[in-house]
Each structure stands twice: as structure tokens, then as C-alpha cells.
Amino acid sequence: MPESRDESRAERIFTEANRVLIALVLAAVFLIVFANVLGRYALGTSIPWAEEVARHLMVFGAFAGAGLALREGKLVAIDVLLERVPALRRPLRWGAVLLMAAFMGLLLWYGAMFVGFGWNKETMATQMPRGIPYLAIPVGAALFLVHLALFARRYVRAEFAPDHAEGDD
Structure with missing residues (x-):
């Protein structure tokens, strides 16, 4: 995805680290x-x-990559209303941002509680605390929230341009 002029160096470093x-x-x-x-x-x-271990890592990868998928336009979106009624574009996009933030905030909160719940139980093969793989939930939600906070304004201003590969529709 081409870099926006509004992206700070810290944002580019965060995104690349992710x-x-x-x-x-x-x-x-x-x-x-x-x-x-x-x-x-x-x-x-x-x-x-x-x-x-492979299963736990795949789950972690999915949660940790959700913010990148959002930023790059790789998540499923229904934008028929945005296309047909341009006057509603900004309010609907702000609504979507607020809804995603609320959902991820709840996922972060309840994910942290889930980690605590599983901490004194062990996984079958590795005998590690179940709370360790459960960390994927709050860590992924936190990464998503950071990505959302960093690019929400550009998304709402319609400066967000998803990076579509050839053949993607």
C-alpha cells in the first residue's frame, strides 16, 4: 500500500513491526x-x-494480523450504501470506526479476563498455562485498536485506499 503523507514515522515503524x-x-x-x-x-x-504449538501460533497470527488487514482493506466490507449515498459516507465511516473500537475494546477487556481464567490451567502437550495462548485475544485486540486509532481519520476522510491485488474485487 502506498504510504500516506499523514503517516508519521512512528506509525510506519509500528506497522512494519506488526x-x-x-x-x-x-x-x-x-x-x-x-x-x-x-x-x-x-x-x-x-x-x-x-x-x-502450531495451532496456538496460527490463532495468534490471525489476531495480531487483524489490524493490518483492516488498514490494508483486506477485511470484508459492505459499501453499497457508501457508494450510492455519498453524503452519508463520513457519518457511516465514523459509525463504523466507533463500532469497531467498541467491539475491540470489549474483546480486549474480556480477553484479558479470559487470560486470567486460563492461567492456572495447563495445555495438553506443552503443559504451559492456557493463559499464554489466550493472550492472543487481548494482544490482537490492542494491536487492532492502535491501527484503528492511527488511521481512522484518513479512513473517514476517504483518503484510505485499500491495496487490492490483481483480480480482487
Whole structure:
């Protein structure tokens, strides 16, 4: 996505750090699953914790990447009303921003409570506290809220231009 003149250096660093985090998570999932498949079919044994850790990392990646998907226009949107009634564009976009912020604020709050609830229970394979993988919920919601706060004004002013790949509609 082309950089906006309104983006600060801190915002670009935050966005790039989020992208690197997602890339590292996906690379870790790939390596764990690849090693497990290789071990299972080449050596006849599998890594006992691989499936659990890969699943937790994929969930974390999805939550941590939601803010980037929002910023880049990759989330599902219904914009028929925005296209047909341009006078409602700003109020509807502000409404959407406020609704997303409220939802993610609740997800952050209840996600943190969920982490606390799971902290004294253990996962099956790794025996780590369940609160650790549950951290994906509040961390992902917090990242989403930061992304939303950083670009909401540009989105409402219609300076937000989703980065569509060839063939995307």
C-alpha cells in the first residue's frame, strides 16, 4: 500500500513491526509443521507438541494480523450504501470506526479476563498455562485498536485506499 503523507514515522515503524511479527509467526508455524511432517514420514516419529504449538501460533497470527488487514482493506466490507449515498459516507465511516473500537475494546477487556481464567490451567502437550495462548485475544485486540486509532481519520476522510491485488474485487 502506498504510504500516506499523514503517516508519521512512528506509525510506519509500528506497522512494519506488526508485519515482521506476523511473518515470524508464520515462519515458525511453517518450520514446526514441516519438521513434524518430515519427522513423521521420514523418521517414523512426530513431535508431540508440534500440532498444539502450531495451532496456538496460527490463532495468534490471525489476531495480531487483524489490524493490518483492516488498514490494508483486506477485511470484508459492505459499501453499497457508501457508494450510492455519498453524503452519508463520513457519518457511516465514523459509525463504523466507533463500532469497531467498541467491539475491540470489549474483546480486549474480556480477553484479558479470559487470560486470567486460563492461567492456572495447563495445555495438553506443552503443559504451559492456557493463559499464554489466550493472550492472543487481548494482544490482537490492542494491536487492532492502535491501527484503528492511527488511521481512522484518513479512513473517514476517504483518503484510505485499500491495496487490492490483481483480480480482487
